[in-house]
Every structure is written in structure tokens, then in C-alpha cells.
Ligand SMILES: Nc1ncnc2c1ncn2[C@@H]1O[C@H](COP(=O)(O)OP(=O)(O)OP(=O)(O)O)[C@@H](O)[C@H]1O
């Protein structure tokens with residue numbers, strides 16, 4: 001657990017980067033600091049491991065007053081992922097990842113074994129260890145940065161915009177991997193981002209900072225979306241926060257049994273559209289009866305959009321319903337077809353669901 005109590009940082013030139021900041025980052029969870037550029041996120045993060053000393057206030061790490069601990073020791077027990085990975089360019093990946101184990105003076109074999117283990121963990125097993133950072137993609141470098149922070153077995157990790165330099169598709173993948181890794185390891189994480197979507201996706205708790213380094217709101221993602229404290233937070237969270245809030249809302253939506261077909265089938269059921277599954281009952285597309293001549297072939301398939309998880313969120317149901325060529329959303333459980341849902345019924349449930357104050361879903365007339 002990490003607790004900030006009335007922490008202020010005034011730089012030598014008089015700039016107040018962080019102003020009377022208090023919050024508690026719970027044990028084993030992800031706390032995200034989010035806010036516009038220059039609002040003091042990096043400064044706040046660096047005060048936790050004493051790379052920057054607070055001017056006022058106190059910081060507790062696992063119940064201990066950080067100012068009573070030796071900075072070097074504190075830093076060795078806290079993993080730190082720097083903005084843009086920050087790898088040593090002239091050292092191999094392995095050597096980069098071994099930095100903390102070496103500082104901790106682990107014996108050579110243990111340090112190497114641990115480094116290989118965490119590289120495996122972030123999906124960079126095998127030959128990657130021998131490469132230099134310049135021989136990796138941006139996303140791979142970020143993974144090495146995460147591996148390096150994990151190598152010393154920290155119970156706490158500080159991460160400064162760890163996914164910012166990565167293209168959106170790879171970023172989604174890395175975020176998902178990061179979430180499941182965090183869940184498995186139970187590391188307490190404080191992470192910085194300027195991306196509110198990333199904050200909402202990854203954070204168990206979100207601290208929204210405003211310029212001048214004051215705390216605008218500290219809450220869970222769904223609470224932040226449903227009850228923004230003021231106009232600044234509401235504006236930062238965005239006009240489409242109602243749509244984002246659907247990510248958290250679960251509801252029972254009627255699911256209709258489907259009569260799936262497979263490639264090669266003929267004739268088709270007496271329905272305008274049929275869903276096509278593979279041998280494992282995984283949906284692979286739709287066919288329109290009037291458009292198919294012979295047995296169903298690959299070229300007859302009209303690919304749908306997203307599939308909804310049976311016990312997923314309203315947003316998942318809505319996405320599936322709106323992205324389907326047949327007008328009906330496809331519902332799966334562990335990838336296998338469960339049935340279909342109707343967009344009108346999803347919308348009806350959304351209309352009845354409690355909404356964030358003053359916000360509507362579509363045709364927003366704010
Ligand atoms: N060494 C310093 N001396 C004086 N002012 C500084 C120093 N470091 C940072 N600042 C100022 O403190 C404020 C907060 O900086 P900080 O780097 O913490 O912001 P940030 O929220 O991380 O911004 P970004 O999103 O751009 O990374 C800024 O106004 C910055 O110019």
C-alpha cells in the first residue's frame with residue numbers, strides 16, 4: 001500500500017508541480033494518475049521512490065515513512081518503468097534486465113535465471129536476451145522495460161506512461177497482457193498516463209490531477225464516469241462518458257438460440273441470414289440466403305464485427321449488435337456460439353439502465 005499525505009513539491013524556481021496531494025494506492029491493485037501535460041504526474045511518481053524529494057507532506061510505502069528509508073534501498077525494492085522504456089542502448093537485453101538483480105548483488109546464476117524468467121513472462125523468451133535495444137521494435141523495448149522493473153521481484157511498481165510510444169493495436173495487446181500479469185503477480189502498481197481510456201481500462205483507482213498539481217478526483221473508474229466531481233473532470237472524461245460507462249454495466253439481455261450452418265452446407269435454413277461456425281462451433285461469419293448459390297463457401301462469408309461475451313458488459317452487447325451484417329449480435333462463451341441478440345432489445349435495456357447524470361447515449365444534445 002502506498003499513501004500520500006498532503007504532499008507538495010515546489011521546485012527551486014518556485015514552480016508548484018504538486019500541491020497538497022493525498023491519496024492511497026491500495027495493495028495489489030493498479031492506481032492510475034491521469035491528467036493534462038504538466039499537471040505533476042511524473043513528479044508525483046518520482047516522489048514515491050525518492051528520485052524527487054517532497055517539499056511538504058509524507059509518503060508511506062507499506063506503512064513505512066519513505067523519508068526514513070535509504071533512497072537507494074527504496075529504489076531497489078520498487079520497480080520503475082521510465083517513460084519511453086529508457087533502456088541502456090549499449091547493453092544487451094539480458095544485461096538491461098539484470099540491472100536490479102546485480103545491484104542487489106544476487107549471484108550471477110540467480111540473476112541470469114531471473115532475467116530469463118521475466119523476459120519469458122513478458123513474451124520475449126529465447127534469443128531476444130542477446131539483442132541490443134536498437135534491434136527491437138518499440139513495443140518490444142517497452143516489454144524489456146517492464147521485465148527490467150519486474151526482475152528484482154518488487155512488491156511495488158511505478159510506471160510512467162509505459163504504453164504511450166506504442167501504436168494503438170499493439171498497445172491494446174500489451175495492456176491486456178499487462179492486466180493478466182498484474183493479476184497473477186498481485187503487484188501494487190502506480191501508473192501514469194495522459195490517456196483517459198487507458199486509465200479507465202487499467203485502473204482499479206484513478207487519480208485525476210489538474211494543472212497546478214491538485215487532485216481533482218480520486219475514485220474507481222465507474223464512479224469517475226458516473227459521478228464526475230466537477231466540470232474539469234467531466235470535460236476530461238469526455239462527452240462520450242455515457243458510452244464508456246457501459247463497459248462496466250452488466251445486464252441480462254435476451255439471447256436467442258441460433259441455427260448455425262457450416263461451410264459446405266446446403267440447403268440453408270429458412271432464414272434471411274444464417275451464422276456460420278467452424279467444427280468447434282466458433283462463429284466465422286454470416287451468410288445471406290439469397291446471395292448463396294451452391295454449398296456455402298468461404299467467399300460467401302460476410303464477416304461480422306465484434307462478438308459479445310455471454311456474461312459481458314452492455315458495451316460488448318451493443319458493439320456486437322451494431323457491427324453485425326445481419327443486424328443481430330453474436331454471443332459466445334469461450335469463443336463458442338451461444339446465440340444471437342437483437343439491437344433494439346439491447347438499446348431498450350441501455351435506456352432503462354441508470355445513466356451518468358445529465359448524459360445520454362446517442363444523439364447527445366448537451
Ligand atoms: N526540475 C524542475 N524544475 C522546475 N520545474 C519543473 C521541474 N521538473 C518539472 N517541472 C515543472 O513541474 C510541472 C509538473 O511536471 P511533471 O513532469 O511532473 O508533469 P507531468 O504531468 O508528468 O507532464 P507530462 O504529461 O508532460 O509528462 C511542470 O510545470 C514542469 O514544467
Ligand SMILES: [Mg+2]
Nearest residue numbers: 041042043160
Ligand atoms: Mg510526465
